[in-house]
Ligand SMILES: Nc1ncnc2c1ncn2[C@@H]1O[C@H](COP(=O)(O)OP(=O)(O)OP(=O)(O)O)[C@@H](O)[C@H]1O
């Protein structure tokens with residue numbers, strides 16, 4: 404069997420009609436079997452009773468973006484002259500470059516012109532792919548109001564349901580031989596997680612797909628992934644591993660820190676002579692708790708949260724001596740720890756905002772000898788950093804963050820934290836009840852303490868791809 408014959412066989416198994424495989428062969432575009440399944444679903448959109456939207460989502464690196472451009476350019480655009488396609492992508496640092504790379508990879512055999520300036524790729528038959536970039540949802544408005552025969556959306560869960568709806572209204576045609584359609588690719592997580600799951604994943608799981616078709620992506624689908632990339636994904640823990648390696652859409656359900664183990668992460672003793680640097684973080688509240696955590700790092704990149712001060716309905720004048728007393732419970736070179744020994748003392752942005760009398764909570768603390776610095780407030784990367792530091796002891800990923808059991812509020816709240824269903828990579832916010840039970844103030848303080856330059860190594864590596 405020749406390689407092309409084998410390719411045709413894989414295509415037929417995936418459900419691709421013969422003429423679609425001919426298109427791919429003519430373009431010299433070789434897709435892998437899961438990508439071909441997505442292309443077969445795209446062809447179902449031709450039928451009057453077929454779907455109008457194809458979603459290809461799940462694990463990172465499955466070959467989704469590659470497929471999207473291949474399907475639009477090598478199949479759709481070739482068989483209908485003058486087809487107008489919009490490809491929407493969120494602008495990242497390397498996105499334009501990425502489009503350029505993919506274009507070169509995919510369309511060497513297809514005569515076309517590309518205006519990098521206008522972001523428009525025009526094939527010899529007059530079909531076009533307009534590369535639309537957006538930073539924020541409102542940037543998409545520039546493309547709306549026009550008519551497109553095909554719309555491709557990259558990372559669809561970065562969009563709200565409302566915006567997706569707006570986009571669908573532009574997917575219409577005046578061509579008698581074409582049925583308009585929307586293709587989307589995505590990973591689980593993001594503001595659009597909940598609507599995407601409802602629209603694409605649930606009908607697929609129920610075997611009751613009508614207007615949509617969903618293709619589940621796996622990392623293992625793509626033999627072009629380099630082994631290092633797969634190792635990065637395998638090194639992830641918690642929800643990130645479930646979402647990005649396994650392509651699991653159920654991450655919104657349940658506990659956020661699934662790798663937290665009491666017997667590993669919660670310490671009953673800690674030898675403070677190991678401490679190299681000391682630091683504090685404050686999460687401010689009046690009716691809610693004000694929580695201050697004291698942490699230290701050792702020489703091996705481990706971080707220990709050793710003490711906690713948590714009180715509500717107190718003013719800074721009362722907190723300040725209590726914070727000093729907390730420090731004094733610990734020692735540094737045979738004397739008691741003092742505020743001036745701290746490498747940093749960070750606090751949430753609210754303590755720096757002006758109150759009606761012009762003062763700030765931070766300035767009140769400054770008068771009491773405590774200089775607060777703004778903490779990194781980015782929630783998602785902050786939680787990810789904590790997750791990363793907890794490691795995954797059950798699967799041999801070493802933990803680098805530990806909490807002393809005397810930090811009672813923190814120890815109580817961490818296992819209770821849940822995913823935010825509408826933004827699963829974030830923690831659902833919870834307030835304490837009127838008796839002060841519950842609440843996530845201690846977790847926020849931990850996030851400030853840990854998220855110095857919060858971007859997990861894994862994320863940094865992933866962004867590099
Ligand atoms: N059929 C193929 N032939 C050649 N290279 C491919 C093929 N499919 C995917 N690749 C390459 O594999 C790499 C990863 O694919 P791609 O970027 O499409 O994955 P993705 O699912 O969109 O990833 P992410 O979830 O990170 O967005 C890219 O370099 C892509 O060009």
Ligand SMILES: [Mg+2]
Nearest residue numbers: 467468469588
């Ligand atoms: Mg992609």
